[in-house]
Amino acid sequence: MxxxxxxxxxxxxxxxxxxxxxxxxxxxxxxxxxxxxPKLTQDYQLDFLKDVLIDTSIFNLKHYQNPFISQRDFKSDETRLQLNEERNFPENIPLGKFIAIHLEENDTLHINSQLDSMNRLDMRKLKSFGIKYIEWEDLKKYHFIEDSLIVENLVSKDSIKNLTASIKKDKEIWITKPVFNKQLNKAYIELGNKWYFRHGILYEKVNNKWIFKKIIFSRRT
The missing domain is CATH 1.20.5 (Single alpha-helices involved in coiled-coils or other helix-helix interfaces)
Known part of the structure; x- marks a missing residue:
C-alpha cells in the first residue's frame, strides 16, 4: 500500500x-x-508613409520625383465606384465600404473609425525622415469677414514666396493618412495633385516590407 x-x-x-x-x-x-x-498607432502610420514616400517614382509620376507633400483629409460623405458583381454594373458605394472590400476586411467599423476626421494624423514628423512635408495651417490662416475671404500669413511674405517658387520647381502632391485592415498587413492611401489627378493605392506588407500592389482607383480632379 x-x-x-x-x-x-x-x-x-x-x-x-x-x-x-x-x-x-x-x-x-x-x-x-x-x-x-503591431498596434495601430501614429508611429506605425508614419513609418508606413516614410517607406512609401521615400521613392515616389513607384507611382509613375514622371514630373514628381521629389515633390513637396501635404495632407488631405477624407470626407465623411465620399463615395467610390465599385463593380456590383451581381448586376455587372458599377455603382457608387460609401468610401469605408469601398476600402474594406479592397483590404478584404469584414469589419467596416474598423475602417470607418480610421476615416473619422477626429483621428487626424499629425504628419509634421515626416520632416524628420527627410520628406518635404508642408502643413499649410502653419503657414496661412483663412478668415471670412462677411462675404470676403481674408488670408493671414503666419510666416513672412518672403518665406511664402520662396516656398511657392520651390513648389513650382519640385511640384506638390497631397496624400491621405493610410487606412489599414485589422491585421495591419494591408493599407490603402490616396494621393493626388490639386488640379490634375487622384489615385487610390493598395499596399501589402510582405516579409516586413511594404509592397506596392496596384492602383484601384484613379480619376482626374
Missing part, C-alpha cells in the same frame, strides 16, 4: 508539473503574439 501510495503521489506530481509546463508555454506564446502583432 505504501509503494502504491508513493506511485500515485509521483503520478500526481508529474501531472501538476506537466500542467504548469503547458500553462507556461501557452502564456509565453500569448506574450510573443502580443509582441509580434
Amino acid at each position: 505504501i509503494i502504491l501510495s508513493k506511485i500515485n503521489t509521483s503520478i500526481f506530481l508529474n501531472i501538476i508539473l506537466l500542467f504548469c509546463f503547458l500553462s507556461a508555454c501557452k502564456n509565453e506564446r500569448t506574450e510573443n503574439q502580443k509582441k509580434s502583432h
Whole structure:
C-alpha cells in the first residue's frame, strides 16, 4: 500500500508539473503574439508613409520625383465606384465600404473609425525622415469677414514666396493618412495633385516590407 501510495503521489506530481509546463508555454506564446502583432498607432502610420514616400517614382509620376507633400483629409460623405458583381454594373458605394472590400476586411467599423476626421494624423514628423512635408495651417490662416475671404500669413511674405517658387520647381502632391485592415498587413492611401489627378493605392506588407500592389482607383480632379 505504501509503494502504491508513493506511485500515485509521483503520478500526481508529474501531472501538476506537466500542467504548469503547458500553462507556461501557452502564456509565453500569448506574450510573443502580443509582441509580434503591431498596434495601430501614429508611429506605425508614419513609418508606413516614410517607406512609401521615400521613392515616389513607384507611382509613375514622371514630373514628381521629389515633390513637396501635404495632407488631405477624407470626407465623411465620399463615395467610390465599385463593380456590383451581381448586376455587372458599377455603382457608387460609401468610401469605408469601398476600402474594406479592397483590404478584404469584414469589419467596416474598423475602417470607418480610421476615416473619422477626429483621428487626424499629425504628419509634421515626416520632416524628420527627410520628406518635404508642408502643413499649410502653419503657414496661412483663412478668415471670412462677411462675404470676403481674408488670408493671414503666419510666416513672412518672403518665406511664402520662396516656398511657392520651390513648389513650382519640385511640384506638390497631397496624400491621405493610410487606412489599414485589422491585421495591419494591408493599407490603402490616396494621393493626388490639386488640379490634375487622384489615385487610390493598395499596399501589402510582405516579409516586413511594404509592397506596392496596384492602383484601384484613379480619376482626374
